[in-house]
Amino acid sequence: MERATLDFWVGLFVVAGLAALFALALKVGNMNSLATTQSYTVQAEFSNIGGLKVKAPIKSAGVVVGRVSDIRFDNQTFEAVVTMKLDKRYTFPKDTSAAIMTSGLLGEQYLGLDAGGDPKDLVDGDKIKLTQSAIVLENLISQFLYSKASDAPKADAAHVATPNSGAQP
Amino acid sequence: MQPKKNIISRIGHSVIDSIWMTGVATRFLVQVLWRSGTSWLRFQLIIKEIYASGVLSLVIIVVSGLFVGMVLGLQGYQTLQTYGSEQSLGVLVALSLVRELGPVVAGLLFASRAGSAITAEIGLMKTTEQLKAMEMMAVDPIARIVAPRFWGGVISMPLLAAIFSIVGVFGGYLVGVVLIGIDEGAFWSQMQAAVDVREDVINGVIKSVIFGFAITSIAVFEGFDAKPTAEGISRATTRTVVTSSLAILALDFILTAFMFRGI
Amino acid sequence: MPLESLLYPVSTDNLIEIRDVSFSYRDRPVLKGVNLMAPRGKVIAIMGGSGCGKTTILRLIGGQLRPSKGEVRVDGQVIHQLGVDDLYQARRKMGMLFQFGALFTDMSVFENVAFQMREHTNLSECMIHDLVLMKLHAVGLRGAQNLMPHELSGGMARRVALARAVALDPTLIMYDEPFTGLDPISLGVIGNLIRRTTDALGLTSILVTHDVHESLEIVDYVYFISNGVVEAEGTPDEIRSTKLPFVHQFIHGEEDGPVPFHYPAPDYAADLGLRSDS
Secondary structure: OOHHHHHHHHHHHHHHHHHHHHHHHHHHOEOHHHOOOOEEEEEEEEOOOOOOOOOOEEEEOOEEEEEEEEEEEEOOOOEEEEEEEEEOOOOOEOOOEEEEEEOOOOOOEEEEEEOOOOOOEOOOOEEEOEEEOOOOHHHHHHHHHHHHHHHHHHHHHHHHHHHHHHOOO | OHHHHHHHHHHHHHHHHHHHHHHHHHHHHHHHHHOOHHHHHOHHHHHHHHHHHOHHHHHHHHHHHHHHHHHHHHHHHHHHHHOOOHHHHHHHHHHHHHHHHHHHHHHHHHHHHHHHHHHHHHHHHHHOOHHHHHHHOOOOHHHHHHHHHHHHHHHHHHHHHHHHHHHHHHHHHHHHHHHHOOOHHHHHHHHHHHOEHHHHHHHHHHHHHHHHHHHHHHHHHHHHHOOOOHHHHHHHHHHHHHHHHHHHHHHHHHHHHHHOOOO | OOHHHHHOOOOOOEEEEEEEEEEEEOOEEEEEEEEEEEEOOOEEEEEEOOOOOHHHHHHHHOOOOOOOEEEEEEOOEEHHHOOHHHHHHHHHOEEEEOOOOOOOOOOOHHHHHHHHHHHHOOOOHHHHHHHHHHHHHHOOOHHHOOOOHHHOOHHHHHHHHHHHHOOOOOOEEEEEOOOOOOOHHHHHHHHHHHHHHHHHHOOEEEEEEOOHHHHHHHOOEEEEEEOOEEEEEEOHHHHHOOOOHHHHHHHHOOOOOOOOOOOOOOOHHHHHOOOOOO
């Protein structure tokens, strides 16, 4: 095969391969984890993080504004310390609250930020004071059963009272 | 008692032989890498080999990629439908291809087509004494014949895997959106949200590069080590395909375990 | 390792000197103390039965094998003691013709002959073109320059291989069974080419062959190898008129002699059951 033709086909092949790679990177995938946007670090403590994982998204109004970078257990307060990296483009007031939410009914968990009204903003190294832990299914169920159980005896007491009123010492 | 002894000693022999063979192969590979300087300086040699392993494999890669993508689309739709998640078909197709099927299937096809061709070429050159003739002409056959084929294969493999994946995604799109009628917007947007460049695409590329190294090393070694007879060459090409395929699958498991931990 | 022999190559009339060389291939002794000299400018033949070690001698001269005992000197240098670079330098002065040509199958005839020039020299394409055509013309195949090796007949392939072997004007050419499987015309052509090339370029040629008739016509000296040693040596006339039984059997193609017709077997009659051994 002529050198020129050979070079042409090989060149075409390499270009096609690289184009495929770029297409995969840009069109098929997203560059989220590659985004080298500036970020600032904020911490929050939770009594139960449920199924929250590192790299879980942090959303406010449903839009991803950051990622969870670290989850640790504080042996003094016996609470979970969650470190998050927030996109520098978005600032939040100092009294913003953080809650652990579930996407969908049984989906993966993420951190939701609800902006407060403080004129001062959160800066790098700050701590979010208002936190709401994850809703643990077992607690929910036992709460429900307990409230159901506490409703039923009240009705019985009304019944029992009548025979009792008769026999009073 | 006698037959048992023979089987055990035969197994023992073959294990020792395999280990010894691995050692020989590693030494050979180190030599190939060491003497690769010439092939890079005379890049034309490598270009010729990229043509032989890469360009000539394009047809089978593209056709297979298309069919695999289309089958993923069909099967994926069937399964997702039971959970009412047909909109996620794009995610299914893209992730399967980019993470696993792209590198692995392209690797298997590459091993069968290009790997066996490399083994046969080198083996034939050995049989017809061309390698010896080159040695006698004071030209190092490893630098001149083996190294270009090695690098040609290593460069071609990731490119072929990427082409396989993209064609597969297109195949899934054809079946899902065009044929079945899933919403085009949902198909692409969900896919884009779920497929991450660093986690998925780059890991897939890393896999295909490693597979490329493995397949080409095996192909080149088997060719160089083949017995200089017709039977020897045929055995060597068979061994290339079998060993490469097993290596791909084993490496795939190891790499997947490392890369996709806890996700 | 005698350093002097490397610094001051002893120049002698013999291009090749093989002294007392022994070689074994995996416990099987192939050569047991062989002595062989090849003077410059001469054509030497090495003959013997199959598997007697003739090709091994060529490999020893080319430095592809190392003798277990003895010394192989090429142009004054002990070949098997050279480092890799020196060995490659030494090989540039040697040409080798393999049994079936061993042409590079993915290159044309022209490119095969040009191979060494392109690899080892910085000659311009123009010069290489002319040199290649000259070499091809010498073997009569200038018109075949664009053919591929698989399009050549056996004789033609061997002639191209000869052109390739002399591409860089070596001082030594080794021929491994150059006459095998050729028709009578090609035999004559190759034989004449070997003699003419040697004389015209002032080379030394070593021929390993079975072909008695053709080689005795063109060589200056013959070595006979049998059982790992040199059984006989001499000029073609001496060899033709020798009384040595082995050589005589070989030269005249006798059915039975020192190399027996019958593979060792027990008594014939007993084997057929005609005679009972009691």
